Amino acid sequence: MDDRSFAVAQAMILETKKYWTTKLYPALKEDYQHRASLSDAPPQTVNDVRGLIGGTTDYQVYAWLERHLQRFKYSGRYGLAPYHRERRDNFLAPLTGMTDNENLDVDPDFDQPKYYRAVDIHQHPGGVWSADTAGFEYERGARSTTPMMGGKHRDLHQRFTDLVAEGGTPSRVLDMGCGFGKSTQPFYESFADARIDAIDLSAPCVTLGAYTARQGQAKNTRFRQMSACETDYDDSEFDLVTSTMLIHELPPPQIEQMFDESLRLLQSGGRMVHLDFHELPDVFARFIHYGHGRRNNEPFMEPWAEMDVASVLKEKGFKDVTVKSFAEAEGVDAVNSPVWRFPWTVISAVKP
Template identity: 25%
Template sequence: MAATHRTKKAPALQPAAEQSPPTKRPYDGPPDYRVVGRHGVYPETSHDEIARFNFLAHMNRHLSANLMPGVAEAFEARVKPAFESTEGRPFKDRHEVRKALARDPSWQWWSMLRRATMETRQQAGRWVTLRQAEALNEKVRLLTAGDKRLVLDPAFEQPRSTEAIDHHCMPGSYHTELVPGDVTGPANYDAGIFATTGGMLGRYNDGGGVAVAEWVAKNLPEFKPRRILDIGCGLGHNVLPIAAAFPDAEVIAVDAGAPMLRYGLARAKSMGIENVTFVQADVADLSRFENESFDWIQSTMFLHETSYKTMPVIFAETNRLLKPGGIVLHVEQPQYTEDMPLFEQAMRDWDAFYNNEPFWTKLHEVDLDDWMAKSGFPRQTILHGGVTAVVDPEVFPEAAKDTKQEDYGRKAAWHVIGAWKAA
């Protein structure tokens, strides 16, 4: 008997007019590296180097937006219950949380990828700058030679807080010179910070400085500083927007790293900002400046790169240097307060243990208000605020400004602590 085959009737296709159009997801990733602002001493980048930075920016975005929430889920589902079952009590501090998380595969994968991405970002930026080192160094030399706004000290000895650490995996940290007049370190920092932040600091990586200038304009509209001191200025990316916002003010930018200061002045001159002097000095010893000689003293994401020993000295120096009626503002990541979950505190501590930021953890647990008061600022003069990086909306997609997404240390939003000096 011959076999018979039955076939199912194919479903009728919908008329084209009735088919739903494909849904297009709005792009919410980092901007393309090719829109990065290129001032006069910015390193040149090839097609492959641009592709590498784009990959790293997307990887960092993926780690924060997709993998980090999974770590939080693993903490609630596995890590926390296992600890409470074994110990018979809840976690007592962030250190216990961090040690328990470090045994969980979800955290291990996220942490390993985050560290690898940072190391790769440094390798990528280092290659960009080393291959054009002679041209970069010469360009900066021509811009800064004989300029009195660059004040370097050949006999300067690095404080241990900079000399002993390659901060955030940056080879040579902020101060190392491969050759006389070297600027490859700051050029690396400038070229690669886009990859770490996913463009969240704007075209020129100066969104923090822009935010501070706008905060002052909004909250202190009558404040017209004539002399401004920026401590721990690095390559100047955060002080330049402040100098541009107050063009009639004399701005002094201090840092321990000579390469950063050279590059900072060249960067400023190429951008048409002429009112900043870059001075090499230890911020814990600013004795070169007279008492009560500044209207405004400022630092942006710098305190966590100092030390427990020098912090009170820095605060005391700012009090000495401020004029009566002057203001000091420090922009930093938020402190570990009682209302901050221990999980968040532990995740924020990652940079201290895995990203060469050893003072990060201690800084964020101390009572900064108490330190300000002990340095001479009455408690009633202490102020708090918050700033978020200001970026060009035509460059940075609105969707990527998601305020609900927290990266525990790399989100471009910071706390401001400061004080007025009584008149």
């Protein structure tokens, strides 16, 4: 495909996603509220909401577009996967020699977890780990994950890093599930004197992350292919363990393992701060969020949202546990948003 056709097609998908976000979602929410006001009792469960609007035309169109816009974005005629894979050599050329970079550690014999291989999360063809261009595909795709933010998507990560900085300046940081390094970059830029390790299951992603860090002359950061559930670091090696949009992609047993590993890795008084999707203000938001998980091939989103994470962390021995909604941009209403948004949540705790 030619570059112009690709760019136009992706722009059309993004504009349609904006319409879905700002027009279809509010109309669906208004219809739900009207139907709920006429019902004998307020809806109490996700199934109650489904019974009210699950069969309506508004919801069917909303759900169809959510599923298929993502499919078109990644694997359609002008999708991210075919575009990047047709140009494989061009995209990979700058990465030549990265395997010899001291700030990159990739294991060619790495055994991917079964849960990670079983589902093409985000509808990414083959998964974000399988193609050597997958890091570039994921990076381009992330630009339209939050359609209303556009070029401000980086601000989300910087806002989170700024929030973390309010609790003190770390000296040894572990970024779990770093992807292609978008979440890591504000940390190595904000904490230039800290030593930062970023880990992810995807070799193409950590390779791109290391390349981007090298281009930014960040010498304090190392990218490694590794599971957040089981690392090779020493006990008490870090004073900050963090992640962004990792937890909801883990099955419940692996979530608990990741929390256990975080506790092991932290120094006494060290902080664990994760940004993810969790706090849902009402049953309608829960219904929408669970549907998103199914349509976007994210099967662990629902059990994670159902988890009483504060109790789990306290039982594991953490203290000062907080679970709070997070505004991803200025002026965002995290409780009653007029447009669709992710339920951004900060989960933080301290090792005694």
